[in-house]
Amino acid sequence: MIKLYVDFGGYSAIEKGNLIINRNNIINKEDFDSAELGEVVDIYSKRGKFLGRGFKNPNEVRIMTLKREELNENYIREKIIKANNYRVYELGYKNSYRMVYTQSDWLNGLVIDRFNDIATLQIFNFGIEKYRDVIAETLSELGIEHIYEKSTGRNRRRAGLKDIEGFLKGKKEETVITEGEAKFKVYVKQQKTGFFLDQRENRLLLERFIKEGYRVLDICCYTGGFSVHAALKGAYVVGVDLSKKALEVAEENMEINNIPKDRYEFIEGNAFKVMEELIEDGEKFDVVILDPPAFAQSKKDLKSALRGYHMLNRFGATLSNRYLITCSCSQPVEPDAFKALVIDACLKAKKWGKIIIQGSQAPDHPITSKGTEYLKCLFLRVDEI
Numbered sequence: 001m002i003k004l005y006v007d008f009g010g011y012s013a014i015e016k017g018n019l020i021i022n023r024n025n026i027i028n029k030e031d032f033d034s035a036e037l038g039e040v041v042d043i044y045s046k047r048g049k050f051l052g053r054g055f056k057n058p059n060e061v062r063i064m065t066l067k068r069e070e071l072n073e074n075y076i077r078e079k080i081i082k083a084n085n086y087r088v089y090e091l092g093y094k095n096s097y098r099m100v101y102t103q104s105d106w107l108n109g110l111v112i113d114r115f116n117d118i119a120t121l122q123i124f125n126f127g128i129e130k131y132r133d134v135i136a137e138t139l140s141e142l143g144i145e146h147i148y149e150k151s152t153g154r155n156r157r158r159a160g161l162k163d164i165e166g167f168l169k170g171k172k173e174e175t176v177i178t179e180g181e182a183k184f185k186v187y188v189k190q191q192k193t194g195f196f197l198d199q200r201e202n203r204l205l206l207e208r209f210i211k212e213g214y215r216v217l218d219i220c221c222y223t224g225g226f227s228v229h230a231a232l233k234g235a236y237v238v239g240v241d242l243s244k245k246a247l248e249v250a251e252e253n254m255e256i257n258n259i260p261k262d263r264y265e266f267i268e269g270n271a272f273k274v275m276e277e278l279i280e281d282g283e284k285f286d287v288v289i290l291d292p293p294a295f296a297q298s299k300k301d302l303k304s305a306l307r308g309y310h311m312l313n314r315f316g317a318t319l320s321n322r323y324l325i326t327c328s329c330s331q332p333v334e335p336d337a338f339k340a341l342v343i344d345a346c347l348k349a350k351k352w353g354k355i356i357i358q359g360s361q362a363p364d365h366p367i368t369s370k371g372t373e374y375l376k377c378l379f380l381r382v383d384e385i
């Protein structure tokens, strides 16, 4: 087994629960370079203390375990079953949930979302690549016969792997899931893994703030996640999204929840432009929800991302005369920085923003280190100053 020694930066990263070790933090780089992609390697401190075991990737090691245990088919199977049982028997999830959330479940670089008998699969680790068959067999044991793989995007390219998108098994691509009283159609070929499971608790919480007849503006509404919950509580909803396809599904979702057509409207367009127009028209809403895509993928995008969030929140605060529910799924945006930004955006809109709830990602996306925490969802009461 190849032994790799890390410098203080690598050591302290592991101490903080970060299980991705950059090549820059490896002292014996020749040994790292000589290992095959996907090969099992051991990580040691400079002084020779065993720190963990993982798979070599092009520019990093993805640590899988902090024990000296075999990384083989059994390991992958057991960890998937354990992650699933935790969601089902402890958290109480039933048919739709994030079954595996990368390093939080000791499966660094593997994400599996379950939607009834369909799973979407994402692999961002060379070492896990060769275990597709075991993953499929394990999912079959758990009652999943359709697997849609969506191993695409930045994390995949970072690992030097080509994008893969298509059915690994079966061919079913749509299903209906439930979230509290709400029903949602999920098409696995849509954005992300088909549905934003991470907002589940925040969508359910929204219901507490809705009263019959409220006007709700759902910005970046996707397939109507927040919109459906608001409409079920008697609100009139205006949803805005750039994606025509997503809005078509949002309409379907309103229909399967028996929401009359005169209780909602979906606008296809750029959130910033639509909000500016609504402000010009003097429109006001009781609740404004802002759930944009990640404006910052990495630290280098941070400055422009913060400007974007500030503008969006200023518009949102201007349009709301009661509540503002505002989210950021950009991992590099720190929770405290986001709070300060939102409060400042409210002040610039001449609103007194009071944070009443600080939400995060749903419990099936457990946080084990800074790198695994990404979603911020603030509920604010906003009053005229």
Ligand SMILES: C[S@@+](CC[C@H](N)C(=O)[O-])C[C@H]1O[C@@H](n2cnc3c(N)ncnc32)[C@H](O)[C@@H]1O
Residues within 6 Å of the ligand: 191, 195, 196, 199, 203, 219, 220, 221, 222, 223, 224, 225, 226, 240, 241, 242, 243, 246, 269, 270, 271, 272, 291, 292, 293, 329
């Ligand atoms: C994080 S998702 C929203 C998820 C949704 N709230 C839910 O609960 O399912 C972000 C959405 O923003 C949309 N989007 C991206 N850029 C946009 C823009 N400039 N204007 C409007 N929508 C945008 C995407 O199409 C996507 O549907």
